[in-house]
Amino acid sequence: MTRILVVDDDPRIRSLVHRQLNESGYEVVEVTDGRVALERISGETPALVVLDLSLPGVGGLDVLRAVRTGQAGAAEDLPIIILSGRDGETDRIIGLDLGADDYLVKPFSPAELAARVRSVLRRAGPDPAGFIVNGPLRIEPATHEVWVGGVRVDLTAKEFDLIAFLATHPRQVFTRHQLLHHIWKSAEWLGEATVTEHVHRVRGKLEAAGGPRMIRTVRGVGYRLDVPA
Template sequence: MTRILVVDDDPRIRSLVHRQLSEAGYEVTEATDGRAALERMADEAPALVVLDLSLPGVGGLDVLRAVRTGRAGAAEDLPVIILSGRGGETDRIVGLDLGADDYLVKPFSPAELAARVRSVLRRAGPDPAGCIVNGPLRIEPATHEVWVEGSRVELTAKEFDLIVFFASHPRQVFTRHQLLQHIWKSAEWLGEATVTEHVHRVRGKLQAAGGPRMIRTIRGVGYSLDVPV
């Protein structure tokens, strides 16, 4: 699972964020100050950090600066979302200028934070484990696992191949003929009804797990994967 490090000295905020991100299917670890955050980054290699600015000791901006200058023992391009009670334009500009990927002012909606996490991870591309994250959809090719809104979805081999293909090309439209070629490696001995049936089953399983209607039918053309932020 994609690991998210939450750094905040307020236990209520950490608990709230931890619960929301866990329910969204992420593995969540915590740090209460800047020094502990830098240690966890080096030891755990998180895929993203949710970072409060007002930390005791080493402040949030100092942590961000250490990451972006390669002094944190973590990748310099590690995605960072700042949480702050400071809503002023100056703090926001400083944070973004230092390389923050997003900035969220307290009080905030936990659901909005989860959406921001998904969006930033999607822009960052596949995580180090090779997982594909698109909106509420998470695919782990190494283990052939699919998760949506934190719930695991059981798929057949071809259904899995189909959703991986869609998730690797979000918002691109494919005809049934193209999908037969890409997924079944043939468009000669199988009919397009094969694609229609598989799309119907995958769509139903994702929605049964609590996900939105992500596979869109473009009438007269084919299908695409729409990814909500």
């Protein structure tokens, strides 16, 4: 499993983040201060760090600076998402200027954090296991298998391509024209009804397997895949 290091001195936040990321398929390691965080970063090399700014002792910005300047004993491009109660523009700019990959202000949506983790990891490189995990939805590109809460869903090749594409772009809205281009590699000889029919079939199969409605219709625009809370 992909290991995420969560650094926060608030046990409620750690518990919330741990539960959401664990349900999304990640191994979660928790620490409460910056000094221990640097030790874990050096010794265990997590795939990504969720980092609070207001930490006892060594602060979050100091941890970020140590990683980006090569003083933390880990790769300088280690993905880091700042999770902070500081919503001022100055703190956000400093964090991003120091090299944070993303910045999320408390209070936050756990599902949105999980989506941002997936997005940052995709930019950093492929998941070593090759899986796409979105709440109860698990997609295995190597075997073309889709699972919902442990139940295997039987999809056609194009149905698989559709759900895999949407799952790698959570919350992003795509028009039917765009989906024709990305999935069928053409928006000329196929009509938009092709997309509508495939979305209908995929929805039905996922929900029949016990999954929530994840593919949402955005009226007048197209479709997006929501991140289950």
